Amino acid sequence: MAESGVNGSGTVGIGMIGCGTVGGGVARLLAEQSALYQSRLGGKRLELRRVLVRDVAKAKGTGLVAPALLTADADAFFATPDMPIVVEVAGGRGAVSQHFRRALEASKHVVTANKSLLSAEGPALFALARARGASIAFEASCGGGIPIMTALQFGLMANRIEAVLGILNGTCNYILTEMVQRAKPYATALKEAQEKGFAEADPTLDVSGRDAAQKLAVLASLAFGAHVDGEQVGAEGIDKLDVADIHFAREMGYTIKLLAIGQRAGDGLSLRVAPCFVPDALPLAQVHGSFNALSVYGHANGHTFYYGRGAGQMPTASAVVSDVINVASGWYPRAFASMNLWCDRQPPVKLVDPAQQSSRFYLRVNAKDVPGVMGKISTMLGDAGISIAGISQREVSVGKFVPVVITTHQAKLGAVRDALARIKALDATDGDPVCIRIIDMPEG
Amino acid sequence: MAESGVNGSGTVGIGMIGCGTVGGGVARLLAEQSALYQSRLGGKRLELRRVLVRDVAKAKGTGLVAPALLTADADAFFATPDMPIVVEVAGGRGAVSQHFRRALEASKHVVTANKSLLSAEGPALFALARARGASIAFEASCGGGIPIMTALQFGLMANRIEAVLGILNGTCNYILTEMVQRAKPYATALKEAQEKGFAEADPTLDVSGRDAAQKLAVLASLAFGAHVDGEQVGAEGIDKLDVADIHFAREMGYTIKLLAIGQRAGDGLSLRVAPCFVPDALPLAQVHGSFNALSVYGHANGHTFYYGRGAGQMPTASAVVSDVINVASGWYPRAFASMNLWCDRQPPVKLVDPAQQSSRFYLRVNAKDVPGVMGKISTMLGDAGISIAGISQREVSVGKFVPVVITTHQAKLGAVRDALARIKALDATDGDPVCIRIIDMPEG
Numbered sequence: 001m002a003e004s005g006v007n008g009s010g011t012v013g014i015g016m017i018g019c020g021t022v023g024g025g026v027a028r029l030l031a032e033q034s035a036l037y038q039s040r041l042g043g044k045r046l047e048l049r050r051v052l053v054r055d056v057a058k059a060k061g062t063g064l065v066a067p068a069l070l071t072a073d074a075d076a077f078f079a080t081p082d083m084p085i086v087v088e089v090a091g092g093r094g095a096v097s098q099h100f101r102r103a104l105e106a107s108k109h110v111v112t113a114n115k116s117l118l119s120a121e122g123p124a125l126f127a128l129a130r131a132r133g134a135s136i137a138f139e140a141s142c143g144g145g146i147p148i149m150t151a152l153q154f155g156l157m158a159n160r161i162e163a164v165l166g167i168l169n170g171t172c173n174y175i176l177t178e179m180v181q182r183a184k185p186y187a188t189a190l191k192e193a194q195e196k197g198f199a200e201a202d203p204t205l206d207v208s209g210r211d212a213a214q215k216l217a218v219l220a221s222l223a224f225g226a227h228v229d230g231e232q233v234g235a236e237g238i239d240k241l242d243v244a245d246i247h248f249a250r251e252m253g254y255t256i257k258l259l260a261i262g263q264r265a266g267d268g269l270s271l272r273v274a275p276c277f278v279p280d281a282l283p284l285a286q287v288h289g290s291f292n293a294l295s296v297y298g299h300a301n302g303h304t305f306y307y308g309r310g311a312g313q314m315p316t317a318s319a320v321v322s323d324v325i326n327v328a329s330g331w332y333p334r335a336f337a338s339m340n341l342w343c344d345r346q347p348p349v350k351l352v353d354p355a356q357q358s359s360r361f362y363l364r365v366n367a368k369d370v371p372g373v374m375g376k377i378s379t380m381l382g383d384a385g386i387s388i389a390g391i392s393q394r395e396v397s398v399g400k401f402v403p404v405v406i407t408t409h410q411a412k413l414g415a416v417r418d419a420l421a422r423i424k425a426l427d428a429t430d431g432d433p434v435c436i437r438i439i440d441m442p443e444g
Numbered sequence: 445m446a447e448s449g450v451n452g453s454g455t456v457g458i459g460m461i462g463c464g465t466v467g468g469g470v471a472r473l474l475a476e477q478s479a480l481y482q483s484r485l486g487g488k489r490l491e492l493r494r495v496l497v498r499d500v501a502k503a504k505g506t507g508l509v510a511p512a513l514l515t516a517d518a519d520a521f522f523a524t525p526d527m528p529i530v531v532e533v534a535g536g537r538g539a540v541s542q543h544f545r546r547a548l549e550a551s552k553h554v555v556t557a558n559k560s561l562l563s564a565e566g567p568a569l570f571a572l573a574r575a576r577g578a579s580i581a582f583e584a585s586c587g588g589g590i591p592i593m594t595a596l597q598f599g600l601m602a603n604r605i606e607a608v609l610g611i612l613n614g615t616c617n618y619i620l621t622e623m624v625q626r627a628k629p630y631a632t633a634l635k636e637a638q639e640k641g642f643a644e645a646d647p648t649l650d651v652s653g654r655d656a657a658q659k660l661a662v663l664a665s666l667a668f669g670a671h672v673d674g675e676q677v678g679a680e681g682i683d684k685l686d687v688a689d690i691h692f693a694r695e696m697g698y699t700i701k702l703l704a705i706g707q708r709a710g711d712g713l714s715l716r717v718a719p720c721f722v723p724d725a726l727p728l729a730q731v732h733g734s735f736n737a738l739s740v741y742g743h744a745n746g747h748t749f750y751y752g753r754g755a756g757q758m759p760t761a762s763a764v765v766s767d768v769i770n771v772a773s774g775w776y777p778r779a780f781a782s783m784n785l786w787c788d789r790q791p792p793v794k795l796v797d798p799a800q801q802s803s804r805f806y807l808r809v810n811a812k813d814v815p816g817v818m819g820k821i822s823t824m825l826g827d828a829g830i831s832i833a834g835i836s837q838r839e840v841s842v843g844k845f846v847p848v849v850i851t852t853h854q855a856k857l858g859a860v861r862d863a864l865a866r867i868k869a870l871d872a873t874d875g876d877p878v879c880i881r882i883i884d885m886p887e888g
């Protein structure tokens with residue numbers, strides 16, 4: 001059993017799979033803060049023993065770890081003695097999933113930042129860890145340097161969590177901030193984000209909302225005690241957003257944010273990633289640039305809010321190394337074994353149909369500037385049982401069309417979509433109507 | 445050894461000292477969420493076994509716990525079998541300190557919200573706990589329902605903390621919010637806060653900054669790894685604040701907040717509670733009403749920010765019961781024993797002289813509206829080596845005097861105070877000059 005490795009009082013050996021940006025940060029922290037960590041661990045020393053990479057020559061070039069530690073040979077890596085902790089910062093699935101399982105089979109504790117693997121294969125991995133007396137720590141999988149997993153796993157234990165609302169993708173938040181604060185169109189903001197390194201050359205995973213959906217799956221499993229697969233989380237991205245809607249949001253006292261939302265609905269859960277109108281008075285509206293944040297609503301402590309850098313070398317490495325220290329001290333494996341918080345011990349989530357979920361909505365319809373069109377739109381919404389909170393025809397014209405901006409009272413998404421489909425079919429309207437959820441989470 | 449009580453798999457008995465507002469909330473959570481906690485604890489059941497109060501008749505009247513559990517007899521309380529966890533929510537010192545020690549002597553784990561006791565007697569209590577195989581958990585001692593102690597103890601382990609800036613007193617923040625948003629004078633805002641139950645009949649502990657100073661002492665011990673006594677933390681309160689300064693702050697893009705600030709300064713620490721100008725762009729400026737918040741600057745993960753309800757029955761009870769669950773699972777006692785984070789294992793803090801600390805300052809001097817007075821003030825500041833960033837004479841007159849508002853570049857507090865003493869002595873000025881620190885903590 002590897003547990004002896006963290007239960008002893010001497011040196012705790014660490015293996016690392018992957019040595020990219022985050023791995024380099026982990027190596028740097030372990031080297032530079034060695035004395036601090038030894039003091040916090042009551043004398044135990046952390047030592048990086050071996051690093052498994054795909055291409056040793058390339059990894060040597062980065063200068064991030066001592067060349068002698070590098071190997072591309074998985075057998076050699078796993079044969080390294082006295083290495084009870086494995087840090088997995090390679091990301092993705094495939095071969096990484098195999099290495100992950102091999103580490104657990106050998107009763108090694110695994111510290112990971114891999115939300116795509118956890119959101120897809122979580123229950124099997126957690127069950128394997130438990131069966132082998134190992135543990136999985138994953139603070140870095142969501143929210144980068146913000147200790148939100150620690151908060152959800154240990155800080156909020158007395159609470160039945162009612163809802164989590166998060167800004168979990170820094171790339172999207174950076175792009176949206178540029179669109180809001182500098183009125184840049186989406187394509188321009190994306191291009192600049194790519195030039196500055198805030199967005200990948202292929203930004204699909206981020207801007208589609210899929211990355212945030214994977215993170216929400218991992219978060220929701222902890223928060224609601226039900227296993228969620230990332231693929232089950234519906235996601236709308238930011239790539240269809242128009243600066244017009246961002247402008248109207250601001251006029252009305254809202255900021256558009258890509259939110260990952262999980263909330264209880266009857267005996268099920270509602271899970272969704274989508275652009276939302278966030279009231280400026282909520283802390284989430286004040287999260288700018290590449291920062292991440294999470295609002296948690298607990299039945300006892302009400303609203304708590306967590307904010308910080310959601311990505312980047314050192315913030316993510318900070319989360320990984322914090323986990324390493326907690327595992328090495330022996331307390332995290334103890335918690336993992338004795339508590340019932342992880343997705344291998346939870347029933348599969350019961351998801352509610354998003355169409356049946358109510359909220360307020362912002363709608364925008366491009367209408368011909370002809371008499372009676374606003375009346376027609378109002379009537380069609382009313383016939384669908386959707387009560388209008390506000391409606392105005394804006395002076396800005398889009399070709400021959402003018403935007404009609406509507407806010408609704410509480411209505412079901414399905415009813416709103418149906419009504420918008422009928423409105424779209426009118427001769428007097430043009431293009432796809434816009435429909436964005438308005439967040440009304442009370443403060444407290 | 446009481447550890448057997450939390451290491452077993454059956455029922456974990458809990459004793460409680462005190463049964464006021466927070467105690468009632470703890471009893472309510474344990475009763476109402478019994479099944480949830482049992483599930484999270486992998487089958488272990490939590491049971492409130494005995495409650496020690498000063499006045500049984502009075503406690504019965506509140507209806508918060510079953511009358512049979514109440515006792516005023518400490519011997520009977522401590523003789524209760526199978527009670528490995530004691531929750532201390534009586535507050536204060538004196539007899540409570542004796543009960544606290546008696547629980548530890550009996551190897552019972554203690555969960556407490558008592559910042560005044562911890563900030564004064566922390567090292568002795570923690571050492572006693574360690575010697576007896578017990579532990580002390582204290583999430584509820586600072587920040588109410590916000591899990592900031594969990595974050596500092598476990599979530600940010602990889603970081604050398606550079607600074608903490610907190611809004612730690614809800615009463616003061618409520619009063620300041622009323623002064624800022626509704627231009628109420630201090631006395632009016634205080635009176636209304638008392639009527640609404642946000643301030644005590646004797647508000648001194650809160651408005652003087654002493655309560656925040658005690659909390660900063662507890663926080664700083666964790667954050668900086670040096671034992672701090674609450675009495676060592678200098679505090680200025682909000683009771684001298686003038687609405688004029690709140691108004692000028694807003695004009696310049698700042699909000700005045702009572703901040704508890706701890707930051708490294710050379711090989712020592714600077715610790716201080718004082719009203720400060722907080723730039724509106726920082727999340728701390730957006731904390732309104734009775735909410736609390738903490739900004740933490742880590743060397744690796746940069747700025748993280750934590751926000752929520754800092755007091756009140758259920759938020760504080762949430763923090764207490766979360767600790768109870770973590771202790772009952774056995775992991776917290778393991779962490780307490782194996783790590784080196786608590787104030788019994790830390791050297792006494794080395795405090796730097798606040799007079800030697802630099803920052804930017806807001807100054808206000810009431811000056812006679814006569815030619816040359818601004819020049820005189822500027823010259824006296826310049827002679828003291830204090831560089832002026834902005835200076836203006838305001839049109840609002842205070843009797844025969846007009847306020848001169850000055851912002852400085854980085855300057856030492858001691859030099860600023862000396863210069864203001866000389867300026868105060870001028871015939872052309874009236875009353876005490878105002879000096880408020882401007883916060884410039886960078887985002888990131």
